[in-house]
Amino acid sequence: MTFRRRLYITLDPSERGGLSEQIFEFFLVIIIILNIITITIDSVGDIDREYGTHFRRFENFSLIFFTLEYIARIYSIVEKPKYNHPIKGRLKFAATPLAIIDLLTFLPFYLAFLPLDLRVLRIFRLMSLFRMFKIARYLQALEIFKRVIVERKEQLVLSFLFILFILVIISFAMYYVEHDAQPDKFSSIPAAMWWGIATLTTVGYGDLVPITSLGKFLGGIFAIAGVALLALPAGVLSSGFFELLYNDRKQKTHHCPHCGKEFHDAE
Amino acid sequence: MTFRRRLYITLDPSERGGLSEQIFEFFLVIIIILNIITITIDSVGDIDREYGTHFRRFENFSLIFFTLEYIARIYSIVEKPKYNHPIKGRLKFAATPLAIIDLLTFLPFYLAFLPLDLRVLRIFRLMSLFRMFKIARYLQALEIFKRVIVERKEQLVLSFLFILFILVIISFAMYYVEHDAQPDKFSSIPAAMWWGIATLTTVGYGDLVPITSLGKFLGGIFAIAGVALLALPAGVLSSGFFELLYNDRKQKTHHCPHCGKEFHDAE
Amino acid sequence: MTFRRRLYITLDPSERGGLSEQIFEFFLVIIIILNIITITIDSVGDIDREYGTHFRRFENFSLIFFTLEYIARIYSIVEKPKYNHPIKGRLKFAATPLAIIDLLTFLPFYLAFLPLDLRVLRIFRLMSLFRMFKIARYLQALEIFKRVIVERKEQLVLSFLFILFILVIISFAMYYVEHDAQPDKFSSIPAAMWWGIATLTTVGYGDLVPITSLGKFLGGIFAIAGVALLALPAGVLSSGFFELLYNDRKQKTHHCPHCGKEFHDAE
């Protein structure tokens, strides 16, 4: 086996490459998780002052690691029949969403050496989040949720449209009712929508609360309606999830204890 | 085909009028959505100052559009066998809820030219919300929810009666318990009801919170009871939704135990 | 038919007494609902000052009405075979929960004429709530919920025991973690329990919030756990409700279109 072939098998999760693939996969997931933890706790001022230099060092290491990983992927991808042309194949692969995510995990940091202003640099920093999506490739967990969401796509979209519909009505009403009493809080319809979302989802931060009698009366009705409303997408999702689990289980084979033959449940 | 017939087919969503109907439908939905977005963002003071005149212009255009649409609908409706009498048919159509909603989307704006006081004008402005209901005609999504709600009407009403029942008990109790400690917050039973709704729905704004030991003890029990209680309408709705989806998917086959033949539910 | 028999049939909801029973039932429900509304809105200071005397007059009328109703019930109950002994039967009936509730709806008001202190009077006033329970007799709605709760009693008790178990652990932990940082807020374990209930039920008033890092970390885990936990009683209730509706429906009779005979679903 050539080095390139071996590299390809190691890097591509869809190939069953044995031990080398598993070791690489494990190592990559660890680095990504450490990256997320590092960024998270480094955002705490005190921790940054004390351990900042170590975190920076780890970040530089990750940067080099992700860069090398990207180069290795581009180099070895021609082993895949789909991308077997040396130039066109590699470009085609580089244009896939996963390859773009890979590129975005390190590219912004090289651009960061350019004399750019701080706002732009911060957006680049946010891109480090894309590293997390690299993990998604290895998580079969997300596959199940994806199947549920895809299968119930239509009803989910309808549910959210319906919620949006009610949200607009509620927010319009509350704006006209509460604006005079609290012009600084219910200052506009988008502001009333912020209240509407907090109420319909039952989050209820309490930063915006109706104070007029009519506003409280309407708000109370909306709050009760909200709970019923959100039962719709929740019901769609959980019934979809339930069906999936059920179907996976139902496929099971029965053994007749009388004649010994096998059969499946008649759907 | 006469012009009136063509117009009728274009305007009526229940007729399959081909391309012209689809174009009109798409155009109408876009105008209504833009109207809602316009009203929403125009309520923000800064945006109104800068772009207000453009929004006003778009509103006047919508006004004329909705007026013409209404006239066209009234004119062409006699093509429908149900409303085929030139005067009585048109009046009968104009009295249907959908036609009244159509009328309410533009009529208040003409009345707005009359020397009315600002309070009345604001109520008229709220009527622009009715434009959104015009979209409902085209949204099949709402049809599904309507079917669930209609089918489970009885149980939903019972659930809400039960919640109301509990809410009254809770609010009476909390009023008598907390009124002395917080006379300005739990000032009356309706005020206690506002707390009760925020707690039973788990919205929990935090503007009203019991402070006495007994109040907190009762409040805690009510909060836990609230979650269980709201499982009732949520369960009714989601099970109704589930049943609808499930029934649409498979029609049950019965085996007659008398003659052994198979048949499907007549639905 | 004697007057007593006629009275008995009119008053007892379990007897199908025709028109007179329906009129009485309707009248009673209206009076009770008006009583609740009266007490509710009379608790608002401004309304009491203006309309208080009218409300008082209506209350006195209700008082007499409920008293007469109670006397009529006691007088006519001997028509029921179960209570047919003139003295022992009536005493036995008077000792049933429903008769005691009936008595409590008016008795406290007569005691209120005695020179008692205000605290005791207020408790008597709270007893006017019992009037609402009189309605429960006529509401078949509550019957369904009662059936669900009775059927799933065991699992509901287990769920709540489990929630209580978790609540105690959470509250102990949060008390020891947050007490030093907020001695006035997390002042005791019962105080921490108030936070725990608000968090587990996702009400989240925000009057008590952990401020230490460890407290926020634990609080976050508890909040996520809380949602999963409360899915238990909610799931029990809604699945019980679902099963009840389903069984009611499943009992339906099928007509075989081939042989015309009827049959039921084989459970």
Next chain:
Amino acid sequence: MTFRRRLYITLDPSERGGLSEQIFEFFLVIIIILNIITITIDSVGDIDREYGTHFRRFENFSLIFFTLEYIARIYSIVEKPKYNHPIKGRLKFAATPLAIIDLLTFLPFYLAFLPLDLRVLRIFRLMSLFRMFKIARYLQALEIFKRVIVERKEQLVLSFLFILFILVIISFAMYYVEHDAQPDKFSSIPAAMWWGIATLTTVGYGDLVPITSLGKFLGGIFAIAGVALLALPAGVLSSGFFELLYNDRKQKTHHCPHCGKEFHDAE
């Protein structure tokens, strides 16, 4: 029967020891519940000042009781075939989780007599919570939940991983969006995570709330997404619970299509 055998049967809940076992079990549960209530209400300053000495006396009694119980368990466990070696068997039993919990319920209190600083003593005090876990041994209720959780382990872990995944994305985004506007509130990514958890679980304390337009827009989307997200573990748990109850109730009969005979699931 020897004294040791009698003791063993009384103490071990897995042995059906008749009356003596039931009396001991009842007595133990009462002592543990009283212990928890004592610790809970003793944490209230006023109550501690008045009744503290009584509570301390009860605590010392419990201490001796739990110590004697532990010694009796260790002494009698050799009656169990699994632990029948006088020294190795007892050590093996002492190393089981339940025996360690038993030890932790009283050991810290003896260590408390040593001159240790207050922080360590407080941690020991928290260990009194372990007494509650002793009850778990006798609660069959927890068995059902354990079965549901074990059976749905995989999907629950996936759900929580997915929620964690979304939580990280949300918190990163909100930190970068809100940090400049509220540097003291959204001070770090962990702080933003606290907001994220409160929002995704719909607890919504309201101590951290986005104030920028972009923050509110993102926050609104996250809040709606949160409700849908939490439907996943809730759906998994409640469907698992439902399945368990349902399967316990009826064991499915299968008809073998080959030989026509009936049989039940071997489970």
